[in-house]
Amino acid sequence: MAEKRSDKTTITDVARHAGVSTATAGRVLGGYGYTSAENKEKVRLAAQALGYRANQLARSLITGKTRTIGVVAGDIQSPFYASVLRGIADVARAQGFGVLLTNSDERLEREIEAVQLLLEKQIDGLIVAPCDTSGARHLHDAAASGCPIVQIDRRVAGLAADSVTLDNRHAARDSIGRLIAAGHRRIGMIAELERFEFGDMEAFVDGVVAGSIDPETLFPSWQRLFGYIEAHIVHGISIDRSLIGRAGTYSGSAARAATMKLLQRADRPTALFTADGLMSAVAMDAITSLDLSLPDALSLICFDDLDWMRFLKPGITAIAQPLTEMGEAAARLILSRIGGEGSAEQHHVLTHTLALRGSVSAPQAIDA
Amino acid sequence: MAEKRSDKTTITDVARHAGVSTATAGRVLGGYGYTSAENKEKVRLAAQALGYRANQLARSLITGKTRTIGVVAGDIQSPFYASVLRGIADVARAQGFGVLLTNSDERLEREIEAVQLLLEKQIDGLIVAPCDTSGARHLHDAAASGCPIVQIDRRVAGLAADSVTLDNRHAARDSIGRLIAAGHRRIGMIAELERFEFGDMEAFVDGVVAGSIDPETLFPSWQRLFGYIEAHIVHGISIDRSLIGRAGTYSGSAARAATMKLLQRADRPTALFTADGLMSAVAMDAITSLDLSLPDALSLICFDDLDWMRFLKPGITAIAQPLTEMGEAAARLILSRIGGEGSAEQHHVLTHTLALRGSVSAPQAIDA
DNA sequence: GCTTCCTATGAGAACGTTCGCACAATGACG
DNA sequence: CGTCATTGTGCGAACGTTCTCATAGGAAGC
Known part of the structure; x- marks a missing residue:
């Protein structure tokens, strides 16, 4: 008792x-x-x-190890982070580690606060989805002070830390390639595309064409746009910049506005590529409300394979990210660093899977 | 520097x-x-x-407070826990508290391990979705040792701890009531219904009819079945027990088998009620594959309002749980206990919202 | 001018562990 | 019969904070 x-x-x-x-x-x-x-x-x-x-506190105070890893997610509520976190938690639990969770809402101030909180609690390692890939003083400081860091989903330029990311660029390039192979020439894209440090959209497209942009530390939606542009280049199709729907912020309303603008044009694109789960849901909503039938009136490929894409009338062809694997990989990486692994920086790039379903067909002839 | x-x-x-x-x-x-x-x-x-x-460790060692709350979720990957956790994390962050996360996969051994880990890390309070509502020695011990506990989604019988739950019984009763009001008399139900300590399904139905079962500490799916039965009683409709599809375990394959069995009968139900998100997704999949058109061939009401229910051809009428609010309430409760609030046990029961869409109509005449 | 109160400071003891050290006892080896 | 290495034990010092206490200057009250 x-x-x-x-x-x-x-x-x-x-x-x-x-x-x-x-x-x-x-x-x-x-x-x-x-x-x-x-x-x-x-x-x-x-x-x-x-x-x-x-009392682990007392033990940790003297050993200097807490057997706890800190996680800074963007928004745990999103299927992306939820699944990644699941992977992290599983690996951590198996090794007897705890997981201290915070979310940044993709806001730098929050992330800084969160990292501060986690470091004060003396976490042994940090897994973070950095929301600013250029500055990030707090992360450089943390790394310099000896806390192992694993970046997830995106990478801070020049940060001495491992990373686990997806082959965003190839995934997008392959998918757009399929649309092109099916005969599409006017392919719309809906993406967040929030920040871009080097200028505006024009500058980005020009930069990709000119080969002067390093895709490594871009945000995923920009990497996906990068792949979109590359696919066009490879197949010798000129890029109509007005077909790139930029929400500008990660919000449903902004995404909806961009989608509607694209789908209500007289020269509507014959195919659509959505760059993440939120964009896909919004686009699907718009498609339903405009009564466009898939794939006749519009072909569709979505980034992120959400459960409903399976059982919609025509299934939606989607790019699936190995989310829990991403979390597991990040956790294993951080644990091996904590265990004293001193090898060179590791950057794992996981590969997507394309779930082929019924939302892609040849475009209905009306334009060339 | x-x-x-x-x-x-x-x-x-x-x-x-x-x-x-x-x-x-x-x-x-x-x-x-x-x-x-x-x-x-x-x-x-x-x-x-x-x-x-x-160094918060040293501070905590002496003050006895870690400003950290522990959370034992079932499966962070599910939209349910993801949203609840979001609510918890928001409130915790606002108060400068950390969140230590584990998941139990609804397995008692895991939950016991998790609670042990959290207590050793000297959490100030515990939020848990208990996976066994009858025994739970570990939770009684934790409570007795002075760690405040808030239960979520379900309640352990006789545990000295606050709770935040949903009005499952009423939600189900109201929804079934609507189907009955629309003219349905054979209403199928698909639910997990895993454990039931007091006997089998027959015993449960008899128990509800006889009024000998206390709904308070039942698992949600049983509470929802409770409401289903009550609605039938209230409207004087006899219960056909073969219409109650029991997956028996929280898995897609079991749910699918139960659904198919129900929908492929000659005397198919004219309406279907799914008791949670997984069941809904599986049911929707089955409905699509059997080519049943909603709401003509089948009316449908789902528990848990998932994003795809909005933009399906006919929208799906769904019972929405206030998930983040649930997490926020739990966090506020635990924080006030940590703050020394010594009032009597609090049991918050949140109310659902019914999102009316197009998946319910009068049954197509063919039987009485 | 004497308390009394408030502000301000430092010395040193907590908190509950692990860890370094000293010291035995034991057995094996030559 | 020394000399080791191996196993086992207890004392007390860490770890990095907070907290209790003793001390003291100054303002206020009478």
Whole structure:
């Protein structure tokens, strides 16, 4: 039976009850050093009798290890982070690690606060989806102070930390390639495309064409646009910049406005490519409300494979990210760093899967 | 500039650098006790110069408070827990609390492990979706040892802890009532209905009819079935037990088997009620594959309002749970307990919202 | 001028562990 | 019979904070 009062049973109590020193009790309960079988038994019995529960705080204070990893997600509510987190939590649990969770809402101030909180709690390692890939002083500081970091989904330029990302560029290029192969020439895209440090959209497209932009540390939606542009280049199709629907912010209303603008044009695109789950849901909503039939009136490929894409009337062809695997990889990476692995920076790039369904067909002839 | 070595800057360093005692430095940085404006300034400058970062571990060890709450979710990957967790995290962050996350996969052993881990890390309070509502020794022990607990989604019988749940019974009763009002007499139900301690399904239905079952500590799917039965009783409709599709386990394949069995009968139900998100997705999949048109061939009401229910051809009428609110309420409750609130047990029962869409109509005449 | 109160400071003891060290006892080896 | 290495034990010092206490200057009250 446990005590009534708050869990006050300390290792000293156990030691006294077992008739040994606290050092010996510590050795038995902490599983280090040498102890006789006889004392092991005595201490274990005493611990059980008193309902002893180790205080990890005290242990951590002296060992300098908390067996806890911190996670800064964008928004746990989104299927993306939920699945990634699931992967992280599974691997962590298997190793007896705890997961301290925060979310940044993709806002730098929040991320800075979160990292500060986590570091004060002395986490052994940090998994973060950085919301600013250029500056990130706080992350550089954290890394410099000796806290291992694994970046997820995107990378901060020049940060001394491992990363786990997706082959966004190839995924987009392949998908757009399929649309082109099916005969499409006017392919619309709906994407967040929030920040871009090097200028505006025009500058970006020109930069990709000119080969002067490094895709490595771009945000995913920009990487996907990069692939979209590349596919056009490869197949010798000129890019109509007005077909690139830029929400400008990660919000449903902005996405809806961009989608509607694109789909209500007289020269509507014959195919649509949505760059993430939110955009896909919004686009699907718009398509339904405009009564466009898939794939006759419009072909569609979505980034992120959401459950409803399977059982819609024509299934939606979608790019599936290995989300839990991404989380698992990140967790394994951080744990090996915590374990003292000192090898060179590792950058895992996971590959997508294309789920082929019925939302793509040849365009209905009306234009060339 | 921060140090190169691991963050070794302690309060002693700061004190020395500022030319005061560690006590004074502590008072400034910890924000307690009295300090002169002059010393405040000196200490702050020294802290900044050395890149000092407080070690919460040491602080917690002495204060006995970690400003961290533990959460045991079933499966973070599910939209349900993801949204609840979002609510929890928001409230916690606003108060400067951390969130330590684990998931149990609804398995008792995992939950016990998780609670042990969290308690060893000295969390100030615990939010848990208990996966066994009858025994739960570990939760009774935790509560007895002084750790505040808030239960979520379901309640352990006799546990001294607050709770936040949904009005499952009423939600189901109202929804079934609507189907009955629309003219339906054979209403199928698909639900998990995993464990039931007091006997089998027959015993449950008989128990509800006889009024001998206490709905308070039932699992949600059983509470929803409770409401389903009640609605039938209220409207004087006899219950055909073969219309109750019991998956028996929370898995897609089991749900699919139960659904197919129900929908492929010669005397197919004219309406279907699915008891949670997974069941709904599976049912929708089955409905599509059987080419049943909603709402003509089948009316449908789903528990849990998932995003695709909005933009399906006929929208799906759904019962929406206030998920983030549930998390927020749980977090507020636990924080007020941590703050020393000593009032009587609180059991918040949140109310659902019914999103009326196009998946319900009068049954197509063919049977009475 | 004497308390009394408020502000301000530092020394040192907590908090509950682990860890370094000293010291035995034991057995093996030569 | 020394000399090791191996196993086992307890004392007390860490770890980095907060907290209690003792001390003291100054303002206010009478």
